[in-house]
Amino acid sequence: MHSNSQISAIEELNKLAQTNRQSVVIEGPSGSGKSYLGHQYANMLGVEDFITVVPKVSEVKEALDSTSVLGTKVLLMIENLDLGVAAASYALLKTLEEPTPNVYIVITCRNLLGIPDTIISRSAVVNVSPPTNQDIDNFGMEKDRLKFNNVSSRLVWQCVRSFTDAESVLSMTNSQIEYYESLSEVCQFKENVSNLVWKIGHYSDNSDCNLELAIRSIMELMHNPFITRCGIECIRDLNKGRIAQHAVLSRFVFNAKYCE
Amino acid sequence: MISIQDLGLSIMSDSPKSLYVVGGLEYGIKDKYIDILTKFYGKKEEYPSVEAVINLLSVKHIVPLEPSLYVIRYDESFVSHIDATLAQKIKSLKISGTIFCVYSEMKAINKIDKYLPDNTCVIEAVNPKFISKYLHQDFPELNDRFIQVATNCASSYGHARTICKSMVSATPSQLSSMTDAALARLFGCESSSRESDMQLAIAGRNFVAASQLLDQYEDNLDTLVYTILQTMIEMEKILTSKYSDSPLKDYAKCWKLEDVYHMFMNAYAELDKLRSNTSTDIKSSLIYLFGLFTFKDIPSVEVMNAF
Numbered sequence: 367m368h369s370n371s372q373i374s375a376i377e378e379l380n381k382l383a384q385t386n387r388q389s390v391v392i393e394g395p396s397g398s399g400k401s402y403l404g405h406q407y408a409n410m411l412g413v414e415d416f417i418t419v420v421p422k423v424s425e426v427k428e429a430l431d432s433t434s435v436l437g438t439k440v441l442l443m444i445e446n447l448d449l450g451v452a453a454a455s456y457a458l459l460k461t462l463e464e465p466t467p468n469v470y471i472v473i474t475c476r477n478l479l480g481i482p483d484t485i486i487s488r489s490a491v492v493n494v495s496p497p498t499n500q501d502i503d504n505f506g507m508e509k510d511r512l513k514f515n516n517v518s519s520r521l522v523w524q525c526v527r528s529f530t531d532a533e534s535v536l537s538m539t540n541s542q543i544e545y546y547e548s549l550s551e552v553c554q555f556k557e558n559v560s561n562l563v564w565k566i567g568h569y570s571d572n573s574d575c576n577l578e579l580a581i582r583s584i585m586e587l588m589h590n591p592f593i594t595r596c597g598i599e600c601i602r603d604l605n606k607g608r609i610a611q612h613a614v615l616s617r618f619v620f621n622a623k624y625c626e
Numbered sequence: 627m628i629s630i631q632d633l634g635l636s637i638m639s640d641s642p643k644s645l646y647v648v649g650g651l652e653y654g655i656k657d658k659y660i661d662i663l664t665k666f667y668g669k670k671e672e673y674p675s676v677e678a679v680i681n682l683l684s685v686k687h688i689v690p691l692e693p694s695l696y697v698i699r700y701d702e703s704f705v706s707h708i709d710a711t712l713a714q715k716i717k718s719l720k721i722s723g724t725i726f727c728v729y730s731e732m733k734a735i736n737k738i739d740k741y742l743p744d745n746t747c748v749i750e751a752v753n754p755k756f757i758s759k760y761l762h763q764d765f766p767e768l769n770d771r772f773i774q775v776a777t778n779c780a781s782s783y784g785h786a787r788t789i790c791k792s793m794v795s796a797t798p799s800q801l802s803s804m805t806d807a808a809l810a811r812l813f814g815c816e817s818s819s820r821e822s823d824m825q826l827a828i829a830g831r832n833f834v835a836a837s838q839l840l841d842q843y844e845d846n847l848d849t850l851v852y853t854i855l856q857t858m859i860e861m862e863k864i865l866t867s868k869y870s871d872s873p874l875k876d877y878a879k880c881w882k883l884e885d886v887y888h889m890f891m892n893a894y895a896e897l898d899k900l901r902s903n904t905s906t907d908i909k910s911s912l913i914y915l916f917g918l919f920t921f922k923d924i925p926s927v928e929v930m931n932a933f
Contacts, residue, residue: 617890620890
């Protein structure tokens with residue numbers, strides 16, 4: 367079942383499938399279901415072969431070379447092309463200019479500004495909105511009703527803004543769910559930045575936690591406009607993936623500790 | 627305080643003690659002992675504080691707890707709360723297993739040692755001869771040449787152990803095709819002293835030294851921005867923590883917390899520019915950042931943006 371936020375994107379993809387459009391760019395925030403829409407597009411086209419490609423030059427070239435010699439229809443989904451290097455985008459250009467009849471290309475991205483104009487001008491662009499709270503609740507119920515009933519009133523579920531995060535929360539253990547509530551202790555920002563960064567980024571067994579959910583939990587727990595602004599900037603930088611996570615998180619903690 | 631020999635004998639015996647508090651900078655030996663105890667008990671649990679373990683062990687359980695290794699790392703609250711009463715409480719506690727507390731700073735260990743002298747030990751730098759001997763025992767699949775490279779490259783046994791673990795993960799053909807120099811380069815051996823020199827220049831707010839060191843770098847200049855960020859995090863730790871054994875401790879007098887904050891933010895802003903705009907010249911950015919050291923009070927990003 368499609369979520370409300372995906373309905374208009376599905377309608378657009380349906381129209382494109384009817385015109386047998388071979389190149390489509392799907393733009394939307396992280397965890398909004400772009401990969402799911404790519405699969406739906408393959409279904410609409412009646413394409414059974416579906417290959418997911420990471421945005422690396424070697425991977426893109428290899429996928430294009432190996433599929434162009436196939437006799438059957440195949441859909442290549444290049445995920446988050448805006449996070450890859452520019453050369454990965456340019457590796458696609460030749461195929462987009464002279465499409466191989468059996469190859470369909472779906473490119474997903476978080477931000478169209480990270481995709482070269484030459485790619486955009488040769489593709490149909492479909493936007494997908496972030497999921498609403500209702501969409502996320504429906505997704506949780508559909509995925510695992512029992513677990514959803516257990517977590518829906520917990521802090522961490524209130525912090526979920528994407529289907530990916532919802533899936534991640536549904537697979538968490540009880541102690542991991544409790545960890546996000548225990549961040550209230552961190553919110554006093556009494557320790558040094560280095561320790562706080564470690565505590566925010568790790569569960570008590572020292573394994574990595576979901577950073578975005580941890581920052582959102584702190585924003586929810588503190589209810590402070592300044593911390594909210596810092597948190598939003600932190601999540602934005604984490605999603606851009608241009609600066610190391612440790613540095614991004616340290617900036618958030620520095621700001622929260624010394625400016626508030 | 628017990629000696630490292632007594633600690634090793636006790637851990638490798640059939641009846642390890644119920645509590646060990648181990649300090650010192652040599653984390654490799656600590657890891658090795660944790661591995662031995664984990665094998666002995668068959669399970670290891672990490673806890674954020676000694677208090678959490680005491681609470682767990684103080685409660686009566688319907689199904690008795692299985693003997694286990696409880697590892698607690700850098701629990702500063704234990705250091706500040708330890709006194710004769712708490713030490714007596716721990717001694718009288720029926721601990722099913724072993725509590726293993728890890729510290730790196732001497733001040734923490736010295737304080738705990740006052741109340742728990744039979745359980746406290748410090749592991750400082752291990753002689754390279756012993757490093758090589760331990761590595762041979764730990765990694766029998768690696769030959770002499772690779773053990774030697776790891777010993778020469780590493781600053782400690784823990785570091786050497788990490789290098790050997792990486793080598794074991796590579797295929798034998800990958801390893802044997804590389805020269806000793808290439809392996810040393812791969813594990814960052816060549817640049818380690820240059821990087822620590824740069825960190826000292828940053829910590830000392832020394833514009834001239836930092837600029838001269840910059841000329842020696844040919845590539846990977848953007849890692850230097852991360853070095854600035856890392857040094858500021860370290861400096862904040864030194865300025866706010868009572869127990870710091872950092873090699874940068876002597877430079878704490880050069881910094882106020884406001885300066886540390888503004889320096890971190892300026893470096894972050896430059897890194898963001900470098901990552902967003904490929905036309906930004908990294909060398910100019912670094913000179914600009916080093917130039918901020920010369921201000922009595924490091925200006926904020928907003929002030930610098932106004933120029």
